[in-house]
Each structure stands twice: as structure tokens, then as C-alpha cells.
Amino acid sequence: MSTLAVHDHGVVHHEEGHEHHHKATFLNTYVFSQDHKMIAKQFLVTGIIMAFIAMTLSLLFRIQLAYPDKSFPILETLLGHFAPGGRISPDFYMSLVTIHGTIMVFFVLTAGLSGTFANLLIPLQIGARDMASPFVNMLSYWLFLVASIIMLSSFMVEKGPASGGWTIYPPLSALPKAMPGSGMGMTLWLISMTLFIASQLMGGINYISTVLNMRTKGMDLWKMPLTVWALFLTAVLGVLSFPVLVAGVVLLIFDRSFGTSFYLSDIVLAGQVQPYEGGSPILFQHLFWFLGHPEVYIVIMPAMGLSSEVLSVNSRKPIFGYHAMVYSLIGISVLSFIVWGHHMFVTGMNPFLGGVFMITTLIIAVPSAVKTFNWLATLWRGNIRFTPAMLFAIGMVSFFISGGLTGIFLGNAALDINLHDTYFVIAHFHLVMGSAAIFGMLAGVYHWFPKMFRRMMDERLGYLHFWLTFIGAYLVFFPMHFMGLDGVPRRYYAFTEFESMKRWLTVNVFITWAAIMAGIAQLAFAFNFVHSIFWGKKTVQNPWNANTLEWTAPIEHVHGNWIGEIPTVYRWPYDYSKPGHDEDFIPQNVPFSQTMSSNLPHDFEDNPGGLEEYTKWTSTQKANEAVK
Numbered sequence: 179m180s181t182l183a184v185h186d187h188g189v190v191h192h193e194e195g196h197e198h199h200h201k202a203t204f205l206n207t208y209v210f211s212q213d214h215k216m217i218a219k220q221f222l223v224t225g226i227i228m229a230f231i232a233m234t235l236s237l238l239f240r241i242q243l244a245y246p247d248k249s250f251p252i253l254e255t256l257l258g259h260f261a262p263g264g265r266i267s268p269d270f271y272m273s274l275v276t277i278h279g280t281i282m283v284f285f286v287l288t289a290g291l292s293g294t295f296a297n298l299l300i301p302l303q304i305g306a307r308d309m310a311s312p313f314v315n316m317l318s319y320w321l322f323l324v325a326s327i328i329m330l331s332s333f334m335v336e337k338g339p340a341s342g343g344w345t346i347y348p349p350l351s352a353l354p355k356a357m358p359g360s361g362m363g364m365t366l367w368l369i370s371m372t373l374f375i376a377s378q379l380m381g382g383i384n385y386i387s388t389v390l391n392m393r394t395k396g397m398d399l400w401k402m403p404l405t406v407w408a409l410f411l412t413a414v415l416g417v418l419s420f421p422v423l424v425a426g427v428v429l430l431i432f433d434r435s436f437g438t439s440f441y442l443s444d445i446v447l448a449g450q451v452q453p454y455e456g457g458s459p460i461l462f463q464h465l466f467w468f469l470g471h472p473e474v475y476i477v478i479m480p481a482m483g484l485s486s487e488v489l490s491v492n493s494r495k496p497i498f499g500y501h502a503m504v505y506s507l508i509g510i511s512v513l514s515f516i517v518w519g520h521h522m523f524v525t526g527m528n529p530f531l532g533g534v535f536m537i538t539t540l541i542i543a544v545p546s547a548v549k550t551f552n553w554l555a556t557l558w559r560g561n562i563r564f565t566p567a568m569l570f571a572i573g574m575v576s577f578f579i580s581g582g583l584t585g586i587f588l589g590n591a592a593l594d595i596n597l598h599d600t601y602f603v604i605a606h607f608h609l610v611m612g613s614a615a616i617f618g619m620l621a622g623v624y625h626w627f628p629k630m631f632r633r634m635m636d637e638r639l640g641y642l643h644f645w646l647t648f649i650g651a652y653l654v655f656f657p658m659h660f661m662g663l664d665g666v667p668r669r670y671y672a673f674t675e676f677e678s679m680k681r682w683l684t685v686n687v688f689i690t691w692a693a694i695m696a697g698i699a700q701l702a703f704a705f706n707f708v709h710s711i712f713w714g715k716k717t718v719q720n721p722w723n724a725n726t727l728e729w730t731a732p733i734e735h736v737h738g739n740w741i742g743e744i745p746t747v748y749r750w751p752y753d754y755s756k757p758g759h760d761e762d763f764i765p766q767n768v769p770f771s772q773t774m775s776s777n778l779p780h781d782f783e784d785n786p787g788g789l790e791e792y793t794k795w796t797s798t799q800k801a802n803e804a805v806k
């Protein structure tokens with residue numbers, strides 16, 4: 179093996195020489211690191227902290243829903259004027275819902291999920307020494323952190339954080355005096371999101387250029403693991419759709435502060451006719467959902483990629499329908515841009531236009547079903563290892579099916595007009611997004627923990643975490659379908675004001691207690707995560723016997739990922755349980771001359787010599803069989 183390290187930026191120098199130009203201080207190792215592996219960990223830890231905060235907010239408003247008439251003095255002690263007399267104030271309730279949704283969707287499932295795994299896996303799985311621009315990559319994390327801090331700081335302003343829901347529709351968001359959450363809190367929301375989007379773009383452009391330009395020898399697009407495909411297409415979606423939200427947000431800032439009227443018209447506030455003319459709040463909805471719909475795929479596609487990988491590794495089987503998996507990701511990506519109108523069926527859009535959006539929306543069910551079918555076929559007759567990561571990946575599939583099915587109902591305009599803004603929608607997106615995407619992320623955390631922290635997580639705590647969360651999530655979200663069908667609206671502070679909804683009180687109490695149980699289960703995860711970083715069992719280099727390149731890199735993290743040469747790739751990543759091979763896995767960097775098994779004949783395309791060798795090899799195999 180060569181002692182020379184060739185960096186992708188073209189600098190050639192001795193391996194031991196790394197320290198002389200990057201002195202390893204605490205600050206540049208843990209804080210201002212430009213190493214993608216460290217940035218991945220930063221995204222992960224920040225994402226987990228944000229997830230716990232958002233979860234706590236949801237438990238607070240669930241308590242309000244379960245006990246709408248009771249007061250809890252402790253709430254006043256904790257929240258001060260946001261909970262006078264121990265009851266959460268209606269305005270603060272709206273803020274809680276808003277910030278819970280915003281943090282979960284953007285800060286946890288977008289930044290926490292993609293930021294962690296795109297950073298960790300893209301360079302390691304395609305055989306690159308780092309991102310295309312490690313410096314911009316570092317900036318991406320820092321902007322994310324600043325955005326998170328600004329979002330949380332809105333709890334410190336007097337009138338509280340933004341309210342009106344994570345979609346921040348005008349006019350509530352555009353008129354600073356409309357409600358408490360339209361004031362300073364909303365301004366902070368807008369600033370935070372603008373920085374957040376800048377962070378996403380920096381990250382996304384880096385991921386895209388890294389995948390396109392920095393793959394190692396032999397790693398053609400059709401040899402990339404599905405994780406890389408999914409993270410790559412996610413980045414494309416983000417780069418194409420987030421700028422539209424920035425545009426929407428900037429116009430909103432203009433309306434709020436500079437007297438324009440992009441979104442305001444015919445507004446009467448406290449009996450006073452407001453001077454705004456022209457403009458339309460519906461314009462904001464178009465801009466928002468042009469991001470908003472692709473956004474739901476920005477959160478689910480990385481989860482799909484991670485789960486595909488975990489399912490294949492732990493079934494000890496090639497992923498079923500690799501090409502179909504990639505094409506369905508591409509199909510979903512393209513389609514996700516032409517369906518945003520399904521969030522706007524009730525805005526009074528022309529029914530013909532509604533019909534067009536309905537058809538495009540329902541077509542997404544096709545690639546979604548292809549993926550589901552392929553996951554199940556991968557599991558079918560596999561030699562399954564039920565590691566915690568595997569359970570979470572199976573859980574992801576389960577939630578994707580049960581949440582996706584209700585999408586088909588909602589996609590029909592005639593049904594959606596009744597179901598819009600009810601608990602049915604809450605049930606739908608918490609199953610697909612709140613549960614499936616989180617489970618995919620957790621599958622990723624359990625599976626790649628040894629790669630990140632060089633130690634194993636505790637399995638028993640992992641099983642405890644899985645079962646309590648899996649059962650808890652169904653107990654919380656399944657009953658909501660029935661509430662929604664009965665017409666219970668979302669974002670109501672005291673639904674018992676209405677006689678017809680009183681009968682749902684016991685169900686709300688049940689859901690709240692299930693949510694508290696699921697919340698407590700997350701402490702098992704938090705403990706396991708922190709404890710294992712320091713005291714977990716030390717890992718071996720390839721603990722899961724997986725094929726992808728990250729497991730060929732040394733356990734100790736080195737700058738540039740591999741000591742000496744970067745591995746060359748000869749085969750696709752799913753050569754599991756191949757006849758004619760001693761072990762049940764063949765890593766991507768094992769040449770065909772060492773073992774002729776491959777599941778993918780096209781591995782021999784562009785390699786006529788290889789195909790010839792393979793044919794020769796199979797005929798000798800056959801001859802041997804005949805002799806036996």
C-alpha cells in the first residue's frame with residue numbers, strides 16, 4: 179500500500195504529515211471542524227437536542243387537550259405568564275403547536291436527518307476523502323446552529339414565539355398586530371428560517387457536487403448504494419424548492435415591515451378597515467407549498483434510503499429491484515413538484531385545476547407502492563437478523579404503509595374538502611412523517627453508530643426503545659383518524675366548547691397518556707446514546723458484515739477517510755448470500771477475479787474482459803457440479 183495520500187484538492191504529501199497543517203486543537207476538532215464525519219456528528223447531536231425540545235412542547239399541548247378545564251400550578255411556575263393560573267393560554271397554545279411543527283419538520287427531519295447522514299455517508303460510501311467544499315460544509319452546520327438558537331430564543335420575547343401553525347399563512351403572519359404570535363416571535367421565525375434555508379442550500383450544493391464529481395474509481399451511478407441515491411435526490415429537491423420559500427418569506431417581511439401588500443387585501447382588524455390593497459394570501463400558499471410538498475419528500479427520502487440499506491444488510495439479501503428503487507426515487511422527486519395544489523383544495527381553486535392536482539397527486543402512489551413492494555420482497559425469505567436498526571427499518575416500512583394509505587384518501591379533492599384541517603390530516607402526516615421518517619432516522623442512528631462513535635449501542639435498551647415507541651406511535655396517531663372523520667378540527671385549544679366534540683375527551687386523555695409513555699421511551703434512547711459514546715462495547719471494523727465502502731475505512735477516524743489509497747469499486751453494494759462464495763457478503767471493493775459472484779449482470783457492462791471471465795467461470799462451475 180502506498181504511503182502517499184492524494185487529496186482530492188490535488189495536494190500530494192506524506193500520510194504522517196497531516197498534523198503539520200491542521201494542528202488538532204479542541205476547537206478545530208470538535209467545534210470548527212471541516213471533517214464531514216465530525217460535522218455529521220454535530221448535526222446529529224443538535225438534531226437530537228432539538229427533537230427532545232419539540233417533543234416536550236408537544237407533551238405540553240397534549241396535556242391541555244386531555245385536561246382542557248384543569249389547572250396545573252406547576253405549569254405557571256415553569257412557564258410564567260404563558261400559563262396564567264396553571265392553564266396554558268390560548269395564544270401560547272398556538273405558539274407551542276407552531277414551534278413544535280417547525281422544529282420537527284425543518285430542524286429535526288430536514289437538517290438533523292439529511293445533515294447527519296448525507297455528511298457521514300456520502301463521502302464514505304462513494305469513496306471520497308471529504309465533501310467537495312469542506313469549508314462551506316462547516317458553514318452549513320454553523321448557520322443551522324444559529325438558526326436553531328434564534329428559533330428557540332423566540333421563547334424569551336415577551337409575547338412569545340410565532341403562532342399560526344408551521345405553515346405561517348398570512349394574514350396572521352403578515353400583520354404584526356393580528357395576535358401576540360404575529361409580532362416579534364414571527365420576525366424571529368422568519369429570520370431563523372432564512373438562515374436555515376441558507377444552511378440547507380450550502381449543504382445541498384455540496385452533497386450534489388460531491389456525488390457528481392468525487393466518486394472513486396469504479397463507482398458509477400449504478401453502483402451507488404441506495405442511501406447515496408436518496409440523499410443525492412433529496413439534496414436536489416432542497417436546492418430546487420427552498421429558494422421558493424425564501425422568496426415567499428422575503429415578500430412576507432416586506433408586507434410586515436415595509437407597507438407592501440403581496441399577501442394582504444380586504445382586511446378588517448378590530449372593526450377597522452386596513453389600508454392594504456391588491457395581493458392575496460393565496461399567493462403565499464402557492465409559494466409555501468411549492469416547497470412544502472417536496473419538503474415532505476425531503477424528509478422521507480433519506481429515511482427510505484437508510485431503511486433500504488439496513489433492510490438489505492440485515493436480511494442478508496440483495497435489495498429487491500435496485501433499479502426500480504432508484505427510478506421510483508427519481509419519479510417521486512419529479513412528481514413532488516407538480517402536486518402542491520393538493521394542500522389548497524379548499525382555497526376555492528377552479529375545480530378543473532383541483533382535478534389536475536388530484537391526478538398528479540395520486541400518481542405518486544405508484545412509485546411509493548413500488549418501493550413498499552420491494553422492501554417487503556427484500557424481507558421475503560431473508561435470513562433476517564433482528565438488530566434494533568432492523569426493527570426500526572421494518573417499523574419505517576410499516577408506518578409508511580399505514581400513513582401513505584390515508585394520503586390516497588386526502589389526495590381526492592372531494593374527500594379532502596371534508597377532511598382538510600381535521601385530525602385526519604394530523605393522523606396522516608404524523609404516521610408518514612412523524613413516525614416513518616423518524617423511524618428511518620433511528621434505524622440509521624443504530625446502524626451507523628459504530629461508524630460514528632467507534633462503539634456499539636446497547637441492544638437491550640434498543641429493543642425497549644423500539645417496542646415502546648412503535649406501540650406508542652400507533653396508539654397516539656391511529657385514533658386520530660376517527661376523530662378527524664368525525665370532524666374534530668386541528669389547532670383547537672378547547673375543543674370541549676363544542677357539544678358534539680365532548681365525546682372525544684376520553685380518547686384525548688388516552689392519546690396524551692400514550693404520548694407520555696412514548697416520550698419516556700425516548701429517555702431510554704438518550705441514555706443509550708450518551709452512555710454508549712463513552713462506555714459502549716468497542717466495535718470491530720465491519721460489525722454488520724456489510725458491503726458498502728464506509729466499512730472498509732479504519733475504525734479510528736482519519737482525516738481523508740482512508741489511509742493511503744482510496745478503495746476501488748468492482749461491484750454493486752448488494753452482493754449478499756451469493757452462491758459460490760464462502761461468506762454471505764462480498765464488499766464492493768472485492769474484485770471479480772477473487773470471486774465471480776455477482777447479482778447484477780450489468781456489473782460486467784463496460785467491462786467486456788470481466789464478462790468473458792465470468793462466463794468462463796460459470797462454465798467451470800457447471801462442469802464441477804456435473805462431476806459431483
Ligand code: HEM
Nearest residue numbers: 474478520521539543585586588589598599603607610611
Ligand atoms: C401516496 C402518497 C401521499 C399522498 C397522496 C398524500 C396526500 C396528501 C394530501 C392531499 C394532503 C393535504 C391534506 C389537507 O391538508 O387537507 C397531505 C397532507 C400532508 N402530507 Fe401527505 N400524501 C402522501 C404522502 C406523504 C408523505 C410520504 C409525507 C411525509 C413524509 C406526507 C406528509 C404530509 C404532511 C406533513 C401533510 C400536512 C401538511 C399540513 O397541512 O400541515 N404525505 N398529504
Ligand SMILES: [Cu+2]
Nearest residue numbers: 471518520521
Ligand atoms: Cu403534499
